[in-house]
Amino acid sequence: MKLLLVLFTVFALAPILGRSLNPSLNDDVLGLIVFRADIQDPKGKLASWNEDDDTPCGWVGVKCNPRSNAVIELNLDGFSLSGHIGRGLLQLQSLRKLSLSNNNLTGSLSAKIAHIDNLRVLDVSQNSLSGPVPEEFFRQCGSLRVISLANNKFSGKIPESLSSCASLATIDLSLNQFSGPVPAGVWSLNGIRSLDLYGNLLKGEIPKAIEGLNNLRAINLGKNRFSGLLPDGIGSCLLLRFIDLSENSFTGNLPQTMQKLGLCDSLSLQKNLFAGELPEWIGEMKSLETLDLSSNLFSGQVPSSLGNLQALKVLNFSSNRFTGGLPKSLVYCTNLLALDFSKNSMEGDLPAWIFKAGLDAVLISEKKLSGNSLSSSPTGTALQKLEVLDLSGNGFSGEITSAIGDLSSLHVLNLSCNSLVGPVPVTIGELKALVILDMSENGLNGSIPLEIGCAFSLKELRLEKNFLTGKIPTSIENCSSLTTLIVSENRLAGPIPAAVGKLTNLQNVDLSFNNLSGGLPKQLANLPNILSFNISHNNLQGELPSGGFFNTISPSSVSGNPSLCGSAVNKSCPAVLPKPIVLNPNSTSDSTTGALPSKFGHKRIILSISALIAIGAAAFIVIGVIAITVLNLRVRTSTSRPAAAITFSGGDDFSNSPTTDANSGKLVMFSGDPDFSTGAHALLNKDCELGRGGFGAVYRTVLRDGRPVAIKKLTVSSLVKSQQEFEREVKKLGKVRHDNLVEIEGYYWTPSLQLIIYEYVAGGSLYKHLHDGSGGNFLSWNDRFNIILGTAKSLAHLHQMNIIHYNIKSSNVLISSSGEPKVGDFGLARLLPMLDRYVLSSKIQSALGYMAPEFACKTVKITEKCDVYGFGVLVLEVVTGKRPVEYMEDDVVVLCDMVRGALEEGRVEECIDIRLQGSFPAEEAIPVMKLGLICTSQVPSNRPDMGEVVNILELIRCPSEGQEESG
Template sequence: MRKLVVMSLFVILVLAPGLVSSVGSALNDDVLGLIVFKADLKDPNLKLTSWNEDDENPCNWVGVKCNPRNNRVSELVLDGFSLSGRIGRGLIQLQFLRRLSLAKNNFTGTVNPKLASLEDLRVIDLSENSLSGTIPDEFFRQCRYLRAVSFAKNQLSGQIPSSLSSCSTLAGVNFSSNQLSGPLPAGVWSLNGLRSLDLSDNMLDGEIPKGIQGLLNLRAISLQKNRFTGPLPDDIGGCSLLKVLDFSKNSLSGSLPDSMQKLSSCSYLDLHGNLLVGELPAWIGGLTNLQILDLSGNGFLGKIPDTMGNLQSLQVLNLSKNTFNGVLPESITNCPSLSAVDFSRNSLTGDLPGWIFGLGLQTILLSENSLSGTIENPSSPSMKASYQKLQVLDLSGNAILGEIPWDIGVFTSLLSLNMSRNSLGGAIPTSIGELRAVNVLDLSENQLNGSIPSQIGGAVFLKELKLQNNHLAGNLPVQIGKCSSLTSLILAQNKLAGPIPAAIANLTNLQYVDFSVNNLSGSLPKQLANLPHLLSFNISHNHLQGELPAGGFFNLISPSSISDNPSLCGSVANRSCPAVLPKPIVLDPNTTSDSSSSGSFSPNLRHKKIIFSISALIAIGAAVVIALGVIAVTVLNLHVRSSTSRSAAALALSGGDDFSRSPTTDANSGKLVMFSGDPDFSAGAHALLNKDCELGRGGFGAVYKTVLRDGQPVAIKKLTVSSLVKSQEEFEREVKKLGKIRHRNLVMLEGYYWTQSLQLLIYEFVPCGSLYKHLHEGPSENILSWHDRFNIILGTAKSLAHLHQMNVIHYNLKSSNVLIDSSGEPKVGDFGLARLLPMLDRYVLSSKIQSALGYMAPEFACRTVKITEKCDVYGFGVLVLEVVTGKRPVEYMEDDVVVLCDMVRGALEEGRVEECVDARLQGTFPAEEAIPVMKLGLICTSQVPSNRPDMGEVVNILELIRCPSEGQEELQ
């Protein structure tokens, strides 16, 4: 019925417009026009639900504004409504429309020329759509009072219509970011009321016509990123009110016209990326309102004029990629507002000026010049505030001598430091570790000596470290493993010695590593194979030995990357490794304990460590042939003593709970394996008898904290699913797989202990408790900030994405299984434990593992639906909502049960989702992050598994939410 009404209105309006007047007051023209306009659209977000054809007037409709004098539609603003379809003829009925804005949608088709026939229309904005075709010539022949038009960011082609000059009322024109071509019509300069003209990012060509001086009211003009040639208009100085002039990224030639010195109001002058030549005239210093001056990428030459010091308002100065020579003018110190300078890629000479560091700049770029001299140490405490503002410093490619200032650490805000390709000597100062914000540190191709300071570990946000081509010696500091953000570690062509520390394997973001041409020795840490993002690892021309790490990147490593290491072996090295007989397993981890070391052990039990090597077994075998009877008696005695000792050890570790029956005589019971060595485990055994050391209990068992003899705290999970656990062989195989999984956001599995009746998993200890406690049980004055919560969500997402990449499903994600370390980073625990069960029975899983109501994906209740990684995605979505709202997945009220997903979804549909954010965060969270995060959580909890995103996609979406693209200015 509704469709029939709309079609009837369409017939009345479009096919028989003369009938409208005869209908009388029964039908409102504006209602007719808007309903017909809506009929041509797709509205996926139901933004236009308030548009009802039964209303007598549309003044209360979304996006509609009426003139109170005549109650007729004067404004239609539907920006960012996700609408699609064509802009139909219905809008032509809105005869009193003054402003039409349909920006940031997905409208297709061509520009309707009839829109300009609306007599009262002042502003039309169709930017950021998918309109195509040409701009109709008749569009501008019909306009009467049109003041602003924007077709920016569409797919329009063809030439700018010459009729544009006939629309004399225009003050703002924006056709940027299309595919317009051809010359700029000379008639455009006749629009003497024009204040803003933006034709940037098109394919316009030819010369810029003369006559621009007629635009006496012009404030801003942008022709950047086109194909204009020829000289700058020599009458440009006639635009005396011009504030913004951007002709960058064209092929303009010649010198700066003298008339430009009349542009005293200009604050933004950008001519970079052209073919301009000549000396920079002294009159440039007369443009005293300049804030941004960019003349980079041209052919300017000569000295930089001293008059630059007159630019009191200058904030950014970019003269890079020219052929300026001479010294930097010290008059620049008179520019108090300056924050960034770029003189790179010129021919500047003289000593590096010390005064440039005292200007309080954020960016200093002086690379690829011929500067010499030394870098002065900060001279006075009063200058410290200026140094602390500096974020980017690039002195690379000069002839600078001396040493790196010993107190380089005063530049505490530095994000990028590049001093490469100079002649710097001496040692790297230890204060380098005080650059805690630095992302890029490049000191390569100098003459630095000494060792890499251990303080480098203080640069915790370092992403790129480049020290190649120096004379550095000594060992690689293990503290480099603290630089967890490192993606590039380039130390080639030095004199570094000693082993590659295993801590390098903690740098899970590493992509490029180059240790070539050094004196490194020892074997490669096997954990390097776990680096997930490694793209290049060059260790050629060293003295490394042993077998290459197996798996991951090292299965495909190039032979040239490991060449000239005569003692390296493996298939890639084309050299077989010598046969290594397996070491015996050390049974009974409590053998070093005596009766006095743990009062809980029986004083009558004696512990002995029994080690059988391969040669011993051969000898025993030979002895059996010679004297079978004697050996049988001996083996029997050893077996009895061994089994008694192991049973006692297991009793101590289990606290007696699980060993009420007779001791086992299985020869394989009591096996301890530590993945990173074999520390003495017995010192912590008493913890399992002490309820005070219990950290918590879950579906798989209880967790206790204990401390090894070397002082290392660990968490021990005593499994209580013994009846479900696989055989020892399968158990060990699965646990070892889990032990190889390494990620900064996963709790590390460090080892295990096995008997038939007792299984222990040994984990790293994470000190700051679970996310559940921080959200629901922590003190009210110590709540998690929005920044902390976002990092926890992102870190958890990354950990799950890594697990899924390793073909491991967590099955048991919940806030009590997300732990927080001392730096606030999340670490997900209990992952993959379902692999220890004999079958992935969903009912066992739902009862034993998915014990926390609200996290379990709906497919657990359906036998016909396959259990996949999408179960984890569902649990993650619930966790996201829990973190943002501060509420439990299911909360029991007096008379009701509130399911978190349903509550947030309902609030979103009612347009009040922002109210769901944890009340303790009110006023301190960015809505532009919190709302998209909650929407993502709801998508992850879709009832249909295929509708949920992969965790890799989730990580990408979260990173986009954290770093949203900059918004574009709307047409004013």
């Protein structure tokens, strides 16, 4: 502490006494220690700053000149420092860059900081500095080239002295509270390349002098109080690439000189008072990628010259006064991602090119468009990337085309407030990524399609004010993310399905003004997030559910249902005891309605409805068990007949010519010598068995040329296709070739036995390497990464050929002698048409933990994304060395949940296989685990495609090295 006091004293006297006072004292150490005394360092980032050091060159955040050891850079960005910027930094006379951004620094800015002779970069952005910037601040700005005071709380006027900083190239004063006009001299600093004044209280006009800013690349004056006309001089800034004048009060027409800005790629003029027709010369700004003229007073027709803007990605003309139709020339803007013409006065049919341009967003709401263009839009649409389609508030008529289901990437579909008729297309269920569906206020009829449950990403469903009939489909329970369900003012009938009570994310429900009947499901009381629930004006009856939200429900939300009772409707419910059902075992009548006790000596059996249901369920289960047992016996019997199974063209040798004799079967080899050296009896030899799975056992045998093969003996004969279809499918699979797929080399067929012949992979399964291995089976991180990448490539190849594997697990990934992964058992589900998803769950997905959740949903289509889920589990298994599901003494650990929890708690490295500790690169292992978690998302649409997975893995292994250096 005494030393610190001495340093303060010396520092205070140093300007007076000069350096001769103590020649051994290092000014940079002195200045930095004094600077540190004025700040707080809660995270200990400056722990290396030792006041006893002769030089600060080894301190964190400090960079020195290698020759003189003088401090030239101080970079403390994001250190969570607080306190104020003291005078200590004035000692650093060789300092060229001072960056203190993204901290919690407070107080004002010293007037002398910018006076350091060699200072070129000063960045104190993203702090809480406040007060006016002193006029003296820029009086001696020397060689200052970059000044950033952005995102603080500075106020007052911008100092006039800023105009004297002739060397400035970048000025960023954005997101403060500066007010008044911009100093006139700033518009004459011809070295400026970037001027950012966004988000202040500045006012005034842009002067003609702007024409002198010959080096200007970017200007951002958005969200201020500027006004007046844009000067012609702006067209002289030929290097401009970025212009943002949004949220001001600029008026008048756009100056014609702007057409010279051929390098400009972003022009945002939204929320101003620009008026008049948009000139044809706008098409001369051919580098434009973003053109936003929304919320102005532009009028007239949209110029056809927009078609010249072939680099255009975002076009927003919403909230203006444009009339006429959309120009056909826009079809040439092939890079468009977002198109917004909402809130105009345009008319005519929606042009067909909208369905061909590959847009990400189409917003054309609140226009006076009319016609039948929705139903007449071309089929085979190319809008596969379209994420937002908003045609609301128009005069569209006709039916909604089923081609809407082709827009597979849609997140938002809004067709509300039109004159559409006809049914809701069943293809809505194909929109797996759909989050918001709004078809309200039309003339739609028919029922809500059952397929709505297949759009399982839905969060908002609005179908109010139509003429829909039928019931609310029970499949709605599959939309587990649903928060808003509005189907009021229709003609819906039937009960409210109990499935609605399973939608635990529901917040707003409106079923009012329909013809719904029956009682309210008690499960509705369990909805934890419900905010409003309107069932008024229906024919509902019985007692309102008790508990939860229903204890405080508004009477207006349940009114108009004469037969409802409960406190909310101020009507008590009568006590009702259910009649028992009486079964007389001696009666020959079908009637079971007699409720009086028998006068005869025979005893009657009185059972409640719930008891009958229980008995019926038990009987059903017993019948099912018997049926399955019989089926299994049949399968075992048919697959254990050695005589038929091993008689290949008589004797022990296989013949290359396929035979069709009933006693010999048919053998087909796709290439090579088909003769086996050991004979068919080897197939039944337990010593040759390699393993068993959901489809059957696998054996190893050897061809006469010494080459080993693996033979899978299917044990699901009763479910296999006919011989013709079986052979067709196996031949298709036999043509699939990839370095990371096990090749199919042939097959054997009899009605009671089917064999598939594979190449033999010597290294064993990945499962054994991970879980059954000794030291010899240890997999290094490089081995594991290559296995993950190779497996991903094989699945991507299968999906390109429209083949779903269905059975991804570590026991189906084999390791070759060279360490390459080879995926087997692919496509076998195509041989078994009788397998539904529940049989698949038990037969194919027999390894617990790999099965995608959509297998449990009848209405959800099984796609390639179920392979992505299994792959994600496999990735976590490979990285952690743990099984997908592990049973402890008193707990069950699911691998996905364990890793996800560890990631959320910031301890994901603890999950990595203990055998890899100290020998894995965290920059690869952690991103790979995160990728595995993404692949195991509960919502299939949130999982990446396998092609994307391959790209991500290759980026993790070989990241881009083209990053810019700061400073």
